Amino acid sequence: MTASLLHISPDAIAASARRVMGRCDELARETSMDGGIERVYLSPEHARVNRLVAEWMREIGMSTRQDAAGNQIGRLGSDPRGATGGDEPALMLGSHLDTVPDAGRFDGMLGVLMAMEVVRLLRVRTDDQWRSALGFALEIIAFWDEEGTRFGTALLGSSAVAGTWKDEWWKLTDADGTTLRQAFLEFGLDPGRVGEAARRPDELIGYLEAHIEQGPELDRRGESLAVVSSIASARRFLLTVEGEARHAGGTPYDMRRDALLGASEGALAVERICRAEHHIIGTVGRFEAFPGGVNIVPGEVQFSLDLRGEFDGERDRVWHSLSGELDEIMGRRGLRWRAREIHSAAAVACAPLLQDVIREGIGTTTATAEDPATIFSRAGHDGMAMGGITDIGMLFLRNPDGISHHPAESVSTGDVAHGIRALAEAVLNLSHARTT
Structure with a gap:
């Protein structure tokens, strides 16, 4: 001692x-x-x-x-x-x-x-x-x-x-x-x-x-x-995924542009990419679908992302990787997405x-x-x-x-x-x- x-x-x-x-x-x-x-x-x-x-x-x-x-x-x-x-x-x-x-x-x-x-x-x-x-x-x-x-x-x-x-x-x-x-x-x-x-x-x-x-x-x-x-450094984003709201019963799968499924796949990508990185933590804490009817294919989803890391550069590199993954997911599903940064701390x-x-x-x-x-x-x-x-x-x-x-x-x-x-x-x- x-x-x-x-x-x-x-x-x-x-x-x-x-x-x-x-x-x-x-x-x-x-x-x-x-x-x-x-x-x-x-x-x-x-x-x-x-x-x-x-x-x-x-x-x-x-x-x-x-x-x-x-x-x-x-x-x-x-x-x-x-x-x-x-x-x-x-x-x-x-x-x-x-x-x-x-x-x-x-x-x-x-x-x-x-x-x-x-x-x-x-x-x-x-x-x-x-x-x-x-x-x-x-x-x-x-x-x-x-x-x-x-x-x-x-x-x-x-x-x-x-x-x-x-x-x-x-x-x-x-x-x-x-x-x-x-x-x-x-x-x-x-x-x-x-x-x-x-x-x-x-x-x-x-x-x-x-x-x-x-x-x-x-x-x-x-x-x-x-x-x-x-x-830890931190960045927080509000992400929006846009698809098309349509009748749940009348719209076949090959015509659907389901924003909820695309956003869900994006949230899973956050977990997958961050788990593979050292000292990077990504969290989706809020998730909301619009218009929100049980019989409507979701046309828009908003969700949050809290991204933290020991070093600013590693955190930003992971955000770049996530952005590329979201481009791929939404492009494959016929969706659009955008992000608004609401907080940044070194x-x-x-x-x-x-x-x-x-x-x-x-x-x-x-x-x-x-x-x-x-x-x-x-x-x-x-x-x-x-x-x-x-x-x-x-x-x-x-x-x-x-x-x-x-x-x-x-x-x-x-x-x-x-x-x-x-x-x-x-x-x-x-x-x-x-x-x-």
């Missing part, structure tokens, strides 16, 4: 892990959904959770504020934006508090709550001399709308912090027709001030996030923790130094073998936005069976304890690396 810099008793870390699990349960009760968890951007639940999390931040000695995009922030150290002035850069720890519909209780929330326990332990460890011991301020950020559940565009909160907010987002609408601009006003935020959420690169020395793995790799390895090497690499300090942090635990796993994240995270203004690093925790975005999502108290120690040690290792 790697030598520890933390010098905190296992009992104290175990108590921190139990507190995290209890607070995950507490946050799960803040939901708009009967019998499940759903918590979306700029909702009453958003406001209540921000107030609760701010109380927990103040409990560990942090000053708190809600930024101009609705993210909740806690800070230890002089704030260049505050009345005390100062120019002390911060290491930012955090994750998000919003959810998908019918969510689990750990995706996002776990990282925010673990960050609080890291701050608690570091303050004890340094006997209130944490600032001189570390050489930088500490911030915890609880992002909102990482999932994109309400308005259909993900990473809104972290994009505001990264200074990449887009004016066209103000016209986005939710399922009730409420625009993002209206929702800002109803929440008590000023759309004209959203730019104030943006942080300068010189204000930060890095961003660290702990998160459950949203896949089974750690579970299959029998290990608790992993270093994240990068966050892969974001975690900084080598932050990977190293997390690896050293894992090494102080009994959570893994001597050489911790290093894996890339197939899921998106707020670090994709934050990578535009600062170095990022991520720690993954084992999620039994790898299930996520589902009520069965899980993590053990023991693994959370290992993760808290590893993250706290990573902060101390980073401080040591910056002063040597």
Whole structure:
């Protein structure tokens, strides 16, 4: 095992892990959904959770504020934006508090709550001399709308912090027709001030996030923790297949131009091509036929494609292969097809130094073998936005069976304890690396 810099008793870390699990349960009760968890951007639940999390931040000695995009922030150290002035850069720890519909209780929330326990332990460890011991301020950020559940565009909160907010987002609408601009006003935020959420690169020395793995790799390895090497690149498309709608009974097969069968063959091609590739994942998540009558040959089908890969070039090469396959399928069936790209995000690499300090942090635990796993994240995270203004690093925790975005999502108290120690040690290792 790697030598520890933390010098905190296992009992104290175990108590921190139990507190995290209890607070995950507490946050799960803040939901708009009967019998499940759903918590979306700029909702009453958003406001209540921000107030609760701010109380927990103040409990560990942090000053708190809600930024101009609705993210909740806690800070230890002089704030260049505050009345005390100062120019002390911060290491930012955090994750998000919003959810998908019918969510689990750990995706996002776990990282925010673990960050609080890291701050608690570091303050004890340094006997209130944490600032001189570390050489930088500490911030915890609880992002909102990482999932994109309400308005259909993900990473809104972290994009505001990264200074990449887009004016066209103000016209986005939710399922009730409420625009993002209206929702800002109803929440008590000023759309004209959203730019104030943006942080300068010189204000930060890095961003660290702990998160459950949203896949089974750690579970299959029998290990608790992993270093994240990068966050996957992603492209999303809305594909339309056009044929001809005709009477189901009166149209023989040799005259049919069935858009549903062509689109179905295309969806199967996504699976076949992506399974043959290394680290490329393609998913058809939505599939809708028109006009939709049981006695009508479908004349049009719309379906989605989510394409992810470790590297942008590999992802784009697979899209080129899929496009050629769709050309062949639709040409053979007498159909037409087109694609509209609705999302594109480049892969974001975690900084080598932050990977190293997390690896050293894992090494102080009994959570893994001597050489911790290093894996890339197939899921998106707020670090994709934050990578535009600062170095990022991520720690993954084992999620039994790898299930996520589902009520069965899980993590053990023991693994959370290992993760808290590893993250706290990573902060101390980073401080040591910056002063040597």
